[in-house]
Amino acid sequence: GENVEQHPSTLSVQEGDSAVIKCTYSDSASNYFPWYKQELGKRPQLIIDIRSNVGEKKDQRIAVTLNKTAKHFSLHITETQPEDSAVYFCAASMGIQGAQKLVFGQGTRLTINP
Amino acid sequence: ETGVTQTPRHLVMGMTNKKSLKCEQHLGHNAMYWYKQSAKKPLELMFVYSLEERVENNSVPSRFSPECPNSSHLFLHLHTLQPEDSALYLCASSPSRGTYEQYFGPGTRLTVT
Numbered sequence: 001g002e003n004v005e006q007h008p009s010t011l012s013v014q015e016g017d018s019a020v021i022k023c024t025y026s027d028s029a030s031n032y033f034p035w036y037k038q039e040l041g042k043r044p045q046l047i048i049d050i051r052s053n054v055g056e057k058k059d060q061r062i063a064v065t066l067n068k069t070a071k072h073f074s075l076h077i078t079e080t081q082p083e084d085s086a087v088y089f090c091a092a093s094m095g096i097q098g099a100q101k102l103v104f105g106q107g108t109r110l111t112i113n114p
Numbered sequence: 115e116t117g118v119t120q121t122p123r124h125l126v127m128g129m130t131n132k133k134s135l136k137c138e139q140h141l142g143h144n145a146m147y148w149y150k151q152s153a154k155k156p157l158e159l160m161f162v163y164s165l166e167e168r169v170e171n172n173s174v175p176s177r178f179s180p181e182c183p184n185s186s187h188l189f190l191h192l193h194t195l196q197p198e199d200s201a202l203y204l205c206a207s208s209p210s211r212g213t214y215e216q217y218f219g220p221g222t223r224l225t226v227t
Contacts, residue, residue, distance in 0.1 A: 032214050034214070034215070034216075036157075042220075043204065043218040043219060043220050043221060044157070044204070044218050045218070046215045046216070049214065049215065087156075089156065089157055091157075093214065095214075096162060096164070096169050096170055097164045097167070097169045098144060098145060098164040098165060098169075098210035098211075099144075099145035099147070099162045099163070099164040099169055099170075099208065099210070100145070100208060100214050100216065101159065101162060101170055102147075102157075102159060102216065103159065104156065104157035104158075104159075106155075106156055107156045107157070
């Protein structure tokens with residue numbers, strides 16, 4: 001089955017700097033790669049996603065890149081702010097009868113230092 | 115946020131008890147999911163339902179029994195649990211076409227004593 005590795009497990013950056021989180025996946029059939037943000041005590045929420053027919057996607061300060069050959073995708077956050085502090089999860093997914101089977105990475109705890 | 119709701123929010127049960135977790139989505143989605151979140155495995159898929167049919171059972175022990183009576187409701191029936199089953203149980207839903215985004219509920223914090 002699919003396996004997703006996420007690094008680093010913790011990341012601390014100065015406010016205003018950039019943060020990068022990397023993930024690798026094992027199953028070449030995976031075709032959808034979302035990133036979720038989970039603040040303390042709250043539910044995971046989608047922040048950006050990318051499908052396998054696209055190499056890069058950007059939404060304001062957040063961008064995701066996908067290298068299908070290397071089975072590797074990354075989250076980039078620029079101009080970090082204190083409210084970016086949270087746990088971030090990557091996932092790889094394939095469709096299954098009208099649903100999506102998501103396999104998540106272990107998560108990255110991002111801390112933005114003022 | 116009221117899109118996906120879960121009850122109860124907290125549950126303490128003994129190893130011999132039987133209890134059920136409930137999830138309800140008000141988004142008109144056709145797929146629903148159960149996840150287990152713990153320190154060991156932060157977000158682990160348990161079950162997937164599409165149009166009320168179970169399409170994935172991710173090697174979950176039989177002491178967890180899901181039920182999806184309609185596309186808006188999902189239950190997780192619990193019996194004879196172990197202390198290591200203590201975790202946050204999250205429900206999610208997604209549409210069957212268009213966006214693949216899964217919307218999560220707030221979770222039920224389960225403690226098995």
